[in-house]
Amino acid sequence: MNSTDTTRLPGISYTTARVFTAAQMVDLYARSHPSRATRDNEADIESMFAHATLAATAWAGELLVGAARVFTDFTSMAYLSDIDVDANFRRRGIGRGIIQTVLAELKPGAKLLLFSNEEAEEFYKRLGCEPCPRGFRLVNK
Numbered sequence: 001m002n003s004t005d006t007t008r009l010p011g012i013s014y015t016t017a018r019v020f021t022a023a024q025m026v027d028l029y030a031r032s033h034p035s036r037a038t039r040d041n042e043a044d045i046e047s048m049f050a051h052a053t054l055a056a057t058a059w060a061g062e063l064l065v066g067a068a069r070v071f072t073d074f075t076s077m078a079y080l081s082d083i084d085v086d087a088n089f090r091r092r093g094i095g096r097g098i099i100q101t102v103l104a105e106l107k108p109g110a111k112l113l114l115f116s117n118e119e120a121e122e123f124y125k126r127l128g129c130e131p132c133p134r135g136f137r138l139v140n141k
């Protein structure tokens with residue numbers, strides 16, 4: 001899906017096509033995750049989104065209220081990173097809407113892979129995600 005869609009919650013539109021600025025994303029992260037505000041800067045955000053395959057975003061009019069980055073081949077797998085919803089807009093289906101917007105871009109059978117933080121585990125379970133016990137990560141030094 002690459003056009004706006006307002007069917008999930010009146011007033012909220014979902015898209016993978018809308019252009020946004022790094023400043024808007026920094027602002028969303030500050031509204032979503034106050035502890036992130038100290039580590040995000042516009043140059044990093046610019047790079048993080050410039051190199052992602054998809055940016056799924058949710059909008060209340062002109063206000064960016066949710067976003068996720070995805071790295072995908074559209075066919076076999078997609079890695080989801082940093083899904084965030086404005087704290088004032090949570091529990092209204094926006095996180096689910098963002099994930100559905102991503103899934104709509106992928107071929108049936110493609111796997112969506114992600115790391116959860118502790119607070120978001122229940123959210124992913126409610127969406128039908130299953131834990132993957134053999135996940136690994138390596139932080140570049």
Ligand SMILES: CC(C)(COP(=O)(O)OP(=O)(O)OC[C@H]1O[C@@H](n2cnc3c(N)ncnc32)[C@H](O)[C@@H]1OP(=O)(O)O)[C@@H](O)C(=O)NCCC(=O)NCCS
Nearest residue numbers: 083084085090091092093094095096116117120122123126
């Ligand atoms: C996790 C997050 C994206 C969820 O967004 P959201 O818009 O509130 O989620 P939704 O309203 O679409 O919720 C979908 C389902 O998950 C449930 N859910 C959402 N957050 C939950 C939570 N913290 N605990 C338990 N259930 C939760 C909802 O009740 C809903 O269930 P239902 O449809 O069966 O009623 C949001 O809380 C957030 O931005 N958190 C801060 C950033 C973060 O931690 N991101 C995850 C990084 S791994």
